Amino acid sequence: MATSKRKPRWRELGAGFVVPVVLIAIWQAAASMELVNSHVLPSPWAVLTRWVAYLLPQTPYADGNWLAWAVSGELIKDSLGSLYRVAVGFLIGAGLALPLGLAMGASQTVYAWLNPLTQVLRPIPPIAYIPLSILWFGLGNPPAIFLIAIGAFFPVLINTIAGVRQVDGIYIRAARNLGASQRTMFLRVMLPAAVPYILSGVRIGIGTAFIVVIVSEMIAVNNGLGFRILEAREYFWSDKIIAGMITIGLLGLAIDGAVSKLNNHLLRWHRGLEH
Template sequence: MKRIERRANRRLRPRLNGRRWTDTVAGLVVPLVALAIWQWVAINGWVNPQVLPAPLAVWHKWVDYLLPLAPYAQFGDGGWLTWAVSGELPLDVVASLYRVVVGFVIGAGLALPLGLAMGASPVVYAWMNPLVQVLRPIPPIAYIPLAILWFGLGDPPAVFLIALGAFFPVLMNTVAGVRQVDGIYLRAARNLGAGRITLFVRVILPAAVPYILSGVRIGIGTAFIVVIVSEMIAVNDGLGYRILEAREYFWSDKIIAGMISIGLLGLAIDIGMNRLNNHLLRWHRGLEH
């Protein structure tokens, strides 16, 4: 059977790869048309270049924003040859990703066990759900004054806001995944003599994994949105800070270049999370190939 499945997968791979390339090319049509229209409008002078610069101007600014990434050699203490990296964009990307990772790990690390407990225990759900439902609609941005008051400036308030933004998507999806396990699986496991721990580990948790991973994907996307907002207020580096700086000097081309950088980074994160989900859910129906 395994040999037959392997042969079938080998036959399907060229078709799947061809379809992926077709979808990729089709997905590029609309952005390219939009860029062409944008450039055409800018060339004809229909908009003020200070308000909406041409795509080529944005491209040149983005390249200037990125070019210092090239390392240059210098002699440090003791005559050792070292490599130094300068440039705003790579440093801003590293700073933003650091805050996203730390905040997301904290928020998801707190949400996952609480969500499992709320989903598996009606008592915990009855106690915690009212508080969760009151706090959940409050956007993380509303906590900015309190975050600055509690943690001051710098990374701590930004990490707090990011953790808060990632907490509730992971929590709610985990609770939903545990509570929506098919009752047939639970009854079958009990009839086979499964205890509570075995039932939870071998039945409930695997069935809830697709929901949990969906919550993780939404949570990390929310964390990436919150980090941009928090960097505009509490820190002195990062992509959000750089966009705010460009706004103060009315560098609209740099603002758009920063926005494009955020979009590309967010796209890369989402693609990575999607591939990770597909890899972890190979056993799930519809994701075998």
């Protein structure tokens, strides 16, 4: 029984690799036939070589040979730096947005007071705050974390408000008929019903935070994946640029997959999943 359930999953994963493999093969063929300038678009093999060199730690035996320039060991440090900023900025942004969103969703008075300001600030992209963030916080982690917090704040806020305000009226009427207090109504009816919306906002907020961290590192920080990509551009290391981009994509995929699994686990009751 378990084997039959695994087969569709493996087939789905296999089908997902077809298009990337075909594109890489076309890319490699074009590079081998010199249809593109290797300085503009290096071959997949050159990118893989640079990515491995970017990943491997610097060794004491590297001095005096080709490893001295080929191996940098920066990838892990840069990735950890970027992930640290994403984690701190997201926790700050989501930590502020969640209680505010619950209050605006549950109270019409709070919503009326704060919604106009929210709708004015929400369309402003976090990138527009870069000059102010540098003026307020200088360079380094603080401005980057500030920008990430802004990027994560509004997706969580808007989804939380929507989740609380769109609770099915049947549940509210049933709770009132059973004599539920306002506190019980909020904790046992509105909040659980809003959880799917909140988790969707969390997923979007993390994705936005990961985008903002790359931009902020290109401007205000002297390490991280965004900084390293900008550094590679200045030296025309296109293979390192693409290697950094691939790393960002892999990290984003891993984070999104982890959040998706967490959502599925927490929402088993909501989706009627038995296992």
